Amino acid sequence: MKRIISIQSHVVYGCAGNSSAVFPMRRSGMDVLPINTVQFSNHTQYAEGWKGMVMPAGQITELVQGLENIKVLGTVDALLSGYLGSAEQGEEIVAAVEKLKAANPNAIYFCDPVMGHPEKGCIVAPGVSEFLSTKALAAADVIAPNLLELETLTDRVIHNLDEAIEACESLIAKGIKMVVVKHLSRAATSTEKFEILLVTAKGAWLANRPLYEFAANKQPVGVGDLISGLMLANLMAGFEPVIAFERTNASVDAVLAETFKQNAYELQLILAQDAIANPVIAEHAKQVK
Numbered sequence: 001m002k003r004i005i006s007i008q009s010h011v012v013y014g015c016a017g018n019s020s021a022v023f024p025m026r027r028s029g030m031d032v033l034p035i036n037t038v039q040f041s042n043h044t045q046y047a048e049g050w051k052g053m054v055m056p057a058g059q060i061t062e063l064v065q066g067l068e069n070i071k072v073l074g075t076v077d078a079l080l081s082g083y084l085g086s087a088e089q090g091e092e093i094v095a096a097v098e099k100l101k102a103a104n105p106n107a108i109y110f111c112d113p114v115m116g117h118p119e120k121g122c123i124v125a126p127g128v129s130e131f132l133s134t135k136a137l138a139a140a141d142v143i144a145p146n147l148l149e150l151e152t153l154t155d156r157v158i159h160n161l162d163e164a165i166e167a168c169e170s171l172i173a174k175g176i177k178m179v180v181v182k183h184l185s186r187a188a189t190s191t192e193k194f195e196i197l198l199v200t201a202k203g204a205w206l207a208n209r210p211l212y213e214f215a216a217n218k219q220p221v222g223v224g225d226l227i228s229g230l231m232l233a234n235l236m237a238g239f240e241p242v243i244a245f246e247r248t249n250a251s252v253d254a255v256l257a258e259t260f261k262q263n264a265y266e267l268q269l270i271l272a273q274d275a276i277a278n279p280v281i282a283e284h285a286k287q288v289k
């Protein structure tokens with residue numbers, strides 16, 4: 001069984017961060033070790049706000065040390081990071097990646113560069129975007145931005161698929177092994193489908209899934225965290241990148257379809273759990289470069 005440390009937010013109610021990714025990764029057969037960057041009542045896109053706290057400085061480092069003390073750190077196959085409570089937590093994560101790779105040189109770092117953005121509504125502490133664009137990017141093996149995050153990481157405005165591929169290739173040229181663009185949004189080839197992109201040194205692949213008409217102020221949150229968690233789980237399960245990409249897209253579609261069917265705001269992970277574990281691929285990814 002592959003083992004993944006997942007360093008993300010925890011929300012008491014609903015799905016975001018670890019509360020969106022841990023159960024699906026476990027349901028996909030992974031042994032997941034969650035480290036929470038924050039403990040919030042709910043995600044930060046509720047109009048009513050949220051309660052809770054950012055985990056104290058040093059907490060990530062202390063917990064990783066605890067894993068090393070009991071000789072578990074060397075058995076970990078991957079570290080996934082997502083929503084950060086502070087830029088200082090990012091520094092602790094990069095140090096944890098270095099410690100992990102010293103204990104297991106085959107381990108990989110999968111970074112979901114969750115950034116706040118007025119267009120998106122997600123609220124993230126100051127300095128996090130700058131950290132993600134520099135030190136996290138330098139340490140990551142796989143990175144999974146949405147379009148806005150990809151633009152920030154590559155300091156460019158992206159208008160279409162070709163420009164999105166070029167932006168990903170610029171990250172590959174810097175040493176990133178794989179880029180998953182979780183949402184092509186305005187750079188997508190069609191407005192009728194929800195499109196995602198996989199780019200590696202071997203090429204670029206486009207996948208899509210149906211668009212569900214959620215109410216404007218009730219767009220489910222935690223989808224990116226779900227995509228990143230399932231992509232990593234599928235890679236750890238041994239699927240080739242394109243197959244992992246297709247399986248992830250199929251599982252995420254099943255979750256969104258169930259969420260839409262239930263007219264829910266929070267992702268319906270439990271109702272869709274069988275499709276998480278055993279996705280049915282409706283349409284294969286198309287190689288676009």
Ligand SMILES: Nc1ncnc2c1ncn2[C@@H]1O[C@H](COP(=O)(O)OP(=O)(O)O)[C@@H](O)[C@H]1O
Pocket residue numbers: 120145146147182183185194209210211212213214219220221222223224225256
């Ligand atoms: N199949 C779908 N149909 C409609 N909306 C979707 C679908 N999948 C994801 N979304 C919405 O698209 C947005 C994706 O957010 P974005 O910030 O672009 O990436 P992410 O949040 O996944 O990191 C979210 O509002 C999510 O609810």
Ligand SMILES: Cc1ncc(COP(=O)(O)O)c(C=O)c1O
Pocket residue numbers: 009010011016017040042043044045083114121122123220221222223224225226
């Ligand atoms: C606490 C928390 N964690 C994680 C996220 C990331 O969610 P998404 O996967 O939609 O980018 C958000 C977004 O608002 C959030 O508020």
Ligand SMILES: [Mg+2]
Pocket residue numbers: 114115146224225
């Ligand atoms: Mg996101």
